[in-house]
Amino acid sequence: MNIVEKILAKASNRDQVSPGEIVEARIDKAMMNDITGPLAIEAFKNMGGERVWDTTRAIIVLDHLVPANDDQAAHLHKLLRTFANEQGLKYFYDVGRGGVCHQVMMENHVKPGEVIVGADSHTCTYGALGAFSTGIGSTEIASVYLTGRLWFKVPPVIQVVVNGAFHPPVAPKDLILYTIGQLTADGATYRGVEFTGQAVDATSVEGRMTLCNMVVEMGAKNGIVPPDAKTAEYFTSRGVSSVNFIEGDDDADYEKIVEYDASSLEPMVALPPSVDNVKPVSEVGTIEIDQALLGSCTNGRLEDFRIAAEILRNKKVKKNVRALVIPASQEVYLRAMKEGLLDVFVKAGALVCNPNCGPCYGGHLGLLAAGEACVSSSNRNFVGRMGSPKADIYLASPATVAASAVTGTITDPRVLEA
Amino acid sequence: MTIQGKVIKYGNNVNTDVIIPSKYLVLTDPFALAAHAMEALDPDFPQKIQERKIVVAGRNFGCGSSREQAPIALKYAGVTCVVADSFARIFYRNAINIGLPLLECDGISAQIRDGDELRVNLEQGLIEDVSQGLHFKAVPIPPFLMAILEKGLVDYIKSRRSG
Numbered sequence: 325m326n327i328v329e330k331i332l333a334k335a336s337n338r339d340q341v342s343p344g345e346i347v348e349a350r351i352d353k354a355m356m357n358d359i360t361g362p363l364a365i366e367a368f369k370n371m372g373g374e375r376v377w378d379t380t381r382a383i384i385v386l387d388h389l390v391p392a393n394d395d396q397a398a399h400l401h402k403l404l405r406t407f408a409n410e411q412g413l414k415y416f417y418d419v420g421r422g423g424v425c426h427q428v429m430m431e432n433h434v435k436p437g438e439v440i441v442g443a444d445s446h447t448c449t450y451g452a453l454g455a456f457s458t459g460i461g462s463t464e465i466a467s468v469y470l471t472g473r474l475w476f477k478v479p480p481v482i483q484v485v486v487n488g489a490f491h492p493p494v495a496p497k498d499l500i501l502y503t504i505g506q507l508t509a510d511g512a513t514y515r516g517v518e519f520t521g522q523a524v525d526a527t528s529v530e531g532r533m534t535l536c537n538m539v540v541e542m543g544a545k546n547g548i549v550p551p552d553a554k555t556a557e558y559f560t561s562r563g564v565s566s567v568n569f570i571e572g573d574d575d576a577d578y579e580k581i582v583e584y585d586a587s588s589l590e591p592m593v594a595l596p597p598s599v600d601n602v603k604p605v606s607e608v609g610t611i612e613i614d615q616a617l618l619g620s621c622t623n624g625r626l627e628d629f630r631i632a633a634e635i636l637r638n639k640k641v642k643k644n645v646r647a648l649v650i651p652a653s654q655e656v657y658l659r660a661m662k663e664g665l666l667d668v669f670v671k672a673g674a675l676v677c678n679p680n681c682g683p684c685y686g687g688h689l690g691l692l693a694a695g696e697a698c699v700s701s702s703n704r705n706f707v708g709r710m711g712s713p714k715a716d717i718y719l720a721s722p723a724t725v726a727a728s729a730v731t732g733t734i735t736d737p738r739v740l741e742a
Numbered sequence: 743m744t745i746q747g748k749v750i751k752y753g754n755n756v757n758t759d760v761i762i763p764s765k766y767l768v769l770t771d772p773f774a775l776a777a778h779a780m781e782a783l784d785p786d787f788p789q790k791i792q793e794r795k796i797v798v799a800g801r802n803f804g805c806g807s808s809r810e811q812a813p814i815a816l817k818y819a820g821v822t823c824v825v826a827d828s829f830a831r832i833f834y835r836n837a838i839n840i841g842l843p844l845l846e847c848d849g850i851s852a853q854i855r856d857g858d859e860l861r862v863n864l865e866q867g868l869i870e871d872v873s874q875g876l877h878f879k880a881v882p883i884p885p886f887l888m889a890i891l892e893k894g895l896v897d898y899i900k901s902r903r904s905g
Binding site for chain 2: 359363366367370388396445447461463464466475509510545598687706713
């Protein structure tokens with residue numbers, strides 16, 4: 325069995341599972357946020373729910389509308405806060421206490437081999453630590469809050485083998501954009517995607533999060549990186565000792581194996597209006613931008629900020645461009661501050677915002693007018709995703725976003741560095 | 743369960759951001775959400791849905807965000823069934839859970855025309871294009887999911903718990 329099958333077999337008390345089989349799995353953690361949570365709580369109550377199945381495993385994070393931008397948003401937060409208090413939830417991440425739900429989960433809750441569901445499509449991020457994690461809807465997470473269980477169809481798994489080594493500033497974001505461009509927006513629908521190979525072995529947990537985060541953009545159920553020394557190190561560095569791994573068998577079956585070479589990758593850009601519309605930055609031509617966004621669950625971490633700060637140090641954001649920098653969590657915010665990275669951004673003329681989903685969730689702040697363009701380190705460039713349906717969103721790596729903020733056009737970070 | 747109606751047709755990769763834009767997700771009344779269904783994709787949707795109740799689309803319908811507000815907006819706008827070449831998995835589960843019928847039938851969007859009359863049988867996975875006299879075999883909804891679809895997951899769980 326491969327790692328996905330192993331995890332689902334264990335969670336459903338079976339010796340063996342195979343693709344297509346329906347299993348009912350025990351859920352280790354279940355997370356909801358301020359957009360999906362209110363509907364879920366209503367459903368929970370309508371189901372006759374009185375107590376959540378486990379107050380230490382039902383987790384709520386406010387992140388999409390943080391801080392509340394109007395009375396409706398404040399009302400949704402109040403609903404969740406009241407529910408968390410009534411239920412005695414151990415982990416309720418209020419305004420100023422957490423950050424983007426997936427970052428918060430990775431910092432505090434995800435363990436290898438666990439089955440985790442979240443009412444947010446980018447829940448697939450947690451495969452970066454060798455967990456099986458996937459996004460579900462509000463009513464379904466209500467049922468998990470009640471029962472602690474959920475059915476899954478065991479997915480066929482596509483293995484993505486990445487040979488070679490990244491040549492910075494080419495980064496995991498460029499690899500996942502390239503992969504989505506190759507496999508297309510529905511090329512992994514209902515599938516698991518396992519990342520492996522030399523380049524993945526050498527990638528930090530933060531970079532692996534970027535890979536797993538975006539598998540949903542090709543329809544995948546989950547993304548996963550087999551746990552290894554880097555996984556163990558992540559926990560050790562956070563003061564967590566003794567984590568157990570679940571690993572796939574050496575003779576495991578995959579539906580398909582694709583091989584890429586990180587060494588030959590260029591910085592990539594996903595052009596509007598779909599995530600699989602991917603080109604090397606050298607082929608996108610001159611695209612003037614009005615906004616540059618560094619942040620989101622895809623690329624709002626310390627490593628991303630270090631890369632962007634190196635590019636922005638002693639430089640200025642181009643006139644008429646607004647650069648937004650949004651740490652993915654309070655922890656990232658604090659560490660970036662201590663390292664002096666936020667100084668670099670502020671001095672360059674970027675606006676450092678509070679941890680939240682930012683413009684990537686197009687219903688809060690930092691949005692675009694008709695006719696504007698944004699280069700963003702986030703994950704979706706759909707029509708209307710960041711405000712006006714007539715605005716254009718280009719997805720790229722933190723390095724490309726930072727370089728573009730300096731020049732005002734979408735720019736190859738290798739050119740700027742030279 | 744058999745559903746009959748006329749078709750509103752869309753293309754591939756219809757994502758949940760265009761089905762219901764983010765700025766409306768603070769709304770909790772399903773009819774308020776429904777008033778903005780498909781707003782970012784098709785401004786004429788409110789007129790079309792008066793006469794035509796079945797959405798037919800290409801590949802990967804409902805991709806993107808996990809927002810359950812997407813199938814809710816369609817259902818309360820009056821959509822009685824969605825037929826597509828394929829669905830994004832979260833949308834598929836959400837639709838079943840809130841009681842919006844849907845059938846997956848690879849290749850069907852190339853043959854069905856905007857405005858055609860369709861007859862759909864969910865359990866058997868049969869789709870008939872009455873206007874053109876065409877018949878299609880879709881992936882039927884398995885019995886355990888039909889049970890959830892008929893009641894909606896809320897009432898399904900409620901009845902299981904009380905039973």
